[in-house]
Amino acid sequence: MKLNAHCDYYADNSYFLFNKKNHITFFNIQSKEKIGYFLAKDPVIGESFVEIISQKYVKAFSKLVAECFEGKSFNIEKRLKLDDRDDVLLQIVLTPVFTDPEQPYVVCTVIDNNRKSNQMKLLDEYSHLASHDLRAPITNILSLSSMLNFPDMESFDTHKIKELLSDINVQAEKLDDIIKMLNRLLNKGQVVQDFIGDVTITDSKRIMLVDDDSLTNKLHHMIITKYNKNKEVVQFDNPVLALDYLKENNLPDLILLDLNMPEIDGWNFLRLLEEQNILVDVVIISSTIDPAERARALSHKSVKDFLTKPLTYDKIKHLVDN
Numbered sequence: 001m002k003l004n005a006h007c008d009y010y011a012d013n014s015y016f017l018f019n020k021k022n023h024i025t026f027f028n029i030q031s032k033e034k035i036g037y038f039l040a041k042d043p044v045i046g047e048s049f050v051e052i053i054s055q056k057y058v059k060a061f062s063k064l065v066a067e068c069f070e071g072k073s074f075n076i077e078k079r080l081k082l083d084d085r086d087d088v089l090l091q092i093v094l095t096p097v098f099t100d101p102e103q104p105y106v107v108c109t110v111i112d113n114n115r116k117s118n119q120m121k122l123l124d125e126y127s128h129l130a131s132h133d134l135r136a137p138i139t140n141i142l143s144l145s146s147m148l149n150f151p152d153m154e155s156f157d158t159h160k161i162k163e164l165l166s167d168i169n170v171q172a173e174k175l176d177d178i179i180k181m182l183n184r185l186l187n188k189g190q191v192v193q194d195f196i197g198d199v200t201i202t203d204s205k206r207i208m209l210v211d212d213d214s215l216t217n218k219l220h221h222m223i224i225t226k227y228n229k230n231k232e233v234v235q236f237d238n239p240v241l242a243l244d245y246l247k248e249n250n251l252p253d254l255i256l257l258d259l260n261m262p263e264i265d266g267w268n269f270l271r272l273l274e275e276q277n278i279l280v281d282v283v284i285i286s287s288t289i290d291p292a293e294r295a296r297a298l299s300h301k302s303v304k305d306f307l308t309k310p311l312t313y314d315k316i317k318h319l320v321d322n
Contacts, residue, residue, distance in 0.1 A: 110258035209235040
């Protein structure tokens with residue numbers, strides 16, 4: 001078993017592996033920006049840790065390492081005072097490794113607690129948005145939708161029903177805005193743009209819808225045929241059946257494909273299209289607003305566009321006009 005395997009857990013931090021002679025046998029430095037204040041020089045395999053650690057810390061550090069070889073462990077938080085900038089807060093973890101009784105080792109892990117603190121702040125902000133701001137429109141939508149079950153609902157005229165649907169739509173837009181805000185928070189402000197721009201999509205007379213949500217398929221079918229009654233639309237809530245259809249029938253001009261599906265997700269669906277040499281233009285219609293997933297989708301040659309749900313008349317017009 002490789003000794004550095006014991007350090008894999010600390011892959012996001014810097015760590016060193018010492019033998020009984022205090023020589024460095026393995027090390028990984030994640031970032032020298034902060035750990036550089038703890039070290040006197042760059043580490044070298046085979047060199048003693050006494051040579052690399054700042055002299056002001058050598059005596060105390062050597063004592064702790066010696067106790068680690070006796071079976072003890074230490075978790076120390078060290079604040080390094082700096083004259084020209086904010087203090088650096090490091091967490092130093094010393095752990096004995098006894099894979100071989102004849103050759104004991106000590107792992108020294110140095111964790112940047114400033115980064116850890118920033119991550120915790122991010123999680124706290126995310127948690128607050130999710131539990132408070134996000135919950136508010138959700139509860140409003142649930143309350144408004146429950147009105148559809150009221151006994152006197154049958155007596156509602158069209159105007160009142162439209163008002164109810166309008167209220168639900170307002171709350172849904174608030175909910176969507178909050179989810180986008182959460183995504184920007186996690187993706188450092190990156191925003192998914194709906195349209196690629198200059199794309200080449202054939203005249204799509206026959207369109208296939210592939211989405212495991214049958215309601216989504218029905219809504220998209222309704223919007224497409226409402227915009228252009230000449231469109232022939234086939235819909236599948238099972239991607240396996242969609243692939244079977246493609247093998248046995250004339251190919252559609254365009255496939256509107258969801259990404260998050262059971263059995264065969266959108267990624268595997270695209271892969272199978274390529275493996276089976278099924279050449280059809282694909283437009284991703286997904287609820288995801290993750291920039292990484294959009295970039296991944298557009299790396300496929302068959303994918304001509306990436307649209308976020310809901311599919312609107314403007315987006316349909318964009319597809320048809322292209």
